[in-house]
Amino acid sequence: MKKIGFLVEGMKCGACKGKIEKSLLSNENISQVEIDLDEKSVILECADDTSTIEVKTSIEELGFSIPKSLRV
Amino acid sequence: MLINVKVSGMSCASCASSIENEVSKLTGVNNASVNFATESAKFDVVDSEVQSAVEEKIKQLGYEISFENTEIKEKNNGIKLFWVSFIFSILLFSLEMGPLKNTFKLQTNYILQFLLALPVWIYIGNKFQRSLLAFLKTGRSNMNTLIGLGTSAAFLYSTFITFFNDLSISWGLTQKVYFEAVGFIISFVFLGNYFEEKAKKKSKDALNSLLKLSAKNALVLRDGEFVEIDISDVSIGDVIRVLPGGKYPVDGKVIKGSSAVDESMLSGESLPVVKNIGDKVFGGTINGDSAIEFSAKKVGSDTFLSHIVDFVENAQNNKPEIQRYADKISSYFTPAVLVFAFLTLVLWLSFGSENIWGNAVSNFIAVLVIACPCALGLATPTAVVVATGRASLKGQLIGGGEVLEKACNINAIVFDKTGTLTEGRPQVIDFNIHKKEDENGILRDVASIEKLSEHPLAKAVINFALERDLTLIEPDFFEIHKGMGIEADINGATYVIGNKKILDKFEIKLDEEKSEIVGSYIYVAKNKEFVGKLIVGDKIKSNAKSMIQNLRDRGIETWLITGDNEIVGNAVKNELGLNHIRANTLPIEKAEIIEEIQKKNFKVAMVGDGINDAPALAKADLSIAMGTGTDIAISTSDVTIVKGDIEKVVSFLDLAEGTMRVIKQNLFLSLIYNTLLIPVAAGVLVIFNGPMMPPVLASVAMGLSSISVVTNSLRIRNLI
Numbered sequence: 001m002k003k004i005g006f007l008v009e010g011m012k013c014g015a016c017k018g019k020i021e022k023s024l025l026s027n028e029n030i031s032q033v034e035i036d037l038d039e040k041s042v043i044l045e046c047a048d049d050t051s052t053i054e055v056k057t058s059i060e061e062l063g064f065s066i067p068k069s070l071r072v
Numbered sequence: 073m074l075i076n077v078k079v080s081g082m083s084c085a086s087c088a089s090s091i092e093n094e095v096s097k098l099t100g101v102n103n104a105s106v107n108f109a110t111e112s113a114k115f116d117v118v119d120s121e122v123q124s125a126v127e128e129k130i131k132q133l134g135y136e137i138s139f140e141n142t143e144i145k146e147k148n149n150g151i152k153l154f155w156v157s158f159i160f161s162i163l164l165f166s167l168e169m170g171p172l173k174n175t176f177k178l179q180t181n182y183i184l185q186f187l188l189a190l191p192v193w194i195y196i197g198n199k200f201q202r203s204l205l206a207f208l209k210t211g212r213s214n215m216n217t218l219i220g221l222g223t224s225a226a227f228l229y230s231t232f233i234t235f236f237n238d239l240s241i242s243w244g245l246t247q248k249v250y251f252e253a254v255g256f257i258i259s260f261v262f263l264g265n266y267f268e269e270k271a272k273k274k275s276k277d278a279l280n281s282l283l284k285l286s287a288k289n290a291l292v293l294r295d296g297e298f299v300e301i302d303i304s305d306v307s308i309g310d311v312i313r314v315l316p317g318g319k320y321p322v323d324g325k326v327i328k329g330s331s332a333v334d335e336s337m338l339s340g341e342s343l344p345v346v347k348n349i350g351d352k353v354f355g356g357t358i359n360g361d362s363a364i365e366f367s368a369k370k371v372g373s374d375t376f377l378s379h380i381v382d383f384v385e386n387a388q389n390n391k392p393e394i395q396r397y398a399d400k401i402s403s404y405f406t407p408a409v410l411v412f413a414f415l416t417l418v419l420w421l422s423f424g425s426e427n428i429w430g431n432a433v434s435n436f437i438a439v440l441v442i443a444c445p446c447a448l449g450l451a452t453p454t455a456v457v458v459a460t461g462r463a464s465l466k467g468q469l470i471g472g473g474e475v476l477e478k479a480c481n482i483n484a485i486v487f488d489k490t491g492t493l494t495e496g497r498p499q500v501i502d503f504n505i506h507k508k509e510d511e512n513g514i515l516r517d518v519a520s521i522e523k524l525s526e527h528p529l530a531k532a533v534i535n536f537a538l539e540r541d542l543t544l545i546e547p548d549f550f551e552i553h554k555g556m557g558i559e560a561d562i563n564g565a566t567y568v569i570g571n572k573k574i575l576d577k578f579e580i581k582l583d584e585e586k587s588e589i590v591g592s593y594i595y596v597a598k599n600k601e602f603v604g605k606l607i608v609g610d611k612i613k614s615n616a617k618s619m620i621q622n623l624r625d626r627g628i629e630t631w632l633i634t635g636d637n638e639i640v641g642n643a644v645k646n647e648l649g650l651n652h653i654r655a656n657t658l659p660i661e662k663a664e665i666i667e668e669i670q671k672k673n674f675k676v677a678m679v680g681d682g683i684n685d686a687p688a689l690a691k692a693d694l695s696i697a698m699g700t701g702t703d704i705a706i707s708t709s710d711v712t713i714v715k716g717d718i719e720k721v722v723s724f725l726d727l728a729e730g731t732m733r734v735i736k737q738n739l740f741l742s743l744i745y746n747t748l749l750i751p752v753a754a755g756v757l758v759i760f761n762g763p764m765m766p767p768v769l770a771s772v773a774m775g776l777s778s779i780s781v782v783t784n785s786l787r788i789r790n791l792i
Contacts, residue, residue, distance in 0.1 A: 069550050072548055
């Protein structure tokens, strides 16, 4: 298990949050997702071989942008 | 609406021009163009009612039309008729002056000759006598009229002597029959036509081999199984399997498998192209070593191959300006020859000293037979057909004779930069890592980090790493600095990658020698220390330099007009040695610049990509569109170079010059034949105590003139 964190821009409300959670959890490698709207952070717990870039792309495809990752 | 038909029964260029003239006179016909060499015609008519009027008119003129414009029809009874008439002629010859001469009484001999000559004259020579009748009725003449008149004159004169011998003696007619001349003239015209047909067919080889490229059947998925069906039953969306070594039946997109495909028949490039899922494939190309499944996107007359065939057929109907002079000459030719022949007859009858009637008739026939304008009619079209056809097999689509003619006068060529002189896609053109770092290790890390970016330059770096077979890895931490670059932790090190600004931000000292290379610089720092750089740019095509040099050696001014800035433009100009440059231009301004150059009395050719440069291409005197690497398409330009091989600009100019040279030789040859030999046939040499030309020899000379012209045109095949 490892943790990956992103700074995600464009999340405004619970609906955005729900959309990202739902999308990420549909990936079987990802077991838990924590989203903080104030901090603009998305932190997820996932299998060790999960690709950071793939997760980044899947969030970006929902219409958000990710300028940086977070050290978690 | 445009109608394309095949017209058979034309014997020379005057037939073609008389069809053109007559059909254009019909109301509702906007344009008519008839090509004698390809036996095809193109009419622009208002509606289908006019179309049937056109068909009616052509039939009325004595020609046949058909719509099957795919495979060129073989008709080969000409050679059979030649043999029959030749054997009759040999018998006639032996009765007249050979071994059988004294076997019979003179009267019986003549009657036998009459019986042998009759079928040759009226049956085998039917088309000549028919066109003589048409001439008597309508006054329209062509080459067949001349042969008809010549052979009929010989036959009727001889018949009169045979059956009204006493009367002919009392009228003072020379007691000689010309039955054997009737036989030999008709034989040799047939033999000449046969060789001419053969050579004409050869000139159409290229088009036929394009037609032969298309597959007959396709393996199509139907109810879960692949079944072989006729290509005409394939529809859009069908899943088609192509076996190793098999032919792609239609155009489409690969959905399963990967294979190297030989596309040389369409693009002229001999290297096979690797096709993966999502790539386009084209009907007529040949599959490599593994099976591929693809979904049909274009079928029937919509495939790229069909478009090429259409294009080439149209091109072969397009006449150069020089041809119009030849057509004009030949349309006056037959009437002029008729006048000249009668003049010969009259002059011999008035001023001849002995054998008056015999010499008069013999020379009259010789003039008619030798004066066929066929060679004149074949001079240009056969050359155009060979040139455009051959070029199409080498990946150059040339719009016709007019284009070849224009190309010979070009003295300035304007090039677009991106995609024309350069490859047209950003790629790493320079990579150097100094210090004692591992080059491939750094490249792998940098490319892995670039995967986070969506910048177009990033793709070039990633491709560069993949080309070196490096496996990309995952970064641990990253931050994208907009307009500067990326900072990331990967493989236990911290990288800063981007332009000068990001190095400044992280206070990293840039330590490099000044570089002259024009492109986008990507600096790389590892653990806060500058380690090297990559330069991404648009690579100049490898053969562009020798091409420009060649054009300059020919005395052609070369221009570069680009939308890029002056630094980038000048770098390309200096590297390649072009004469002039205009940078920072919009597509529409390119057209204005071309106009400026034209005002300085230059004939300007524009070489660019068919889409962005459309206004400039339209403005130029000659437009050459470059196809790009992956998508091949025919543009409306004068010339399309199917795959962007820039060197073909030079080979096109060579072909154009060579073709025009052959056309001029042909016209010279045929005019010489006609103008020199007609007086000889008329018996002018007799004035200087020279020989007369027997009618049989005249028919041999006539055949040779056409054959020599067509054979000369076939030499163009060696030019490309």
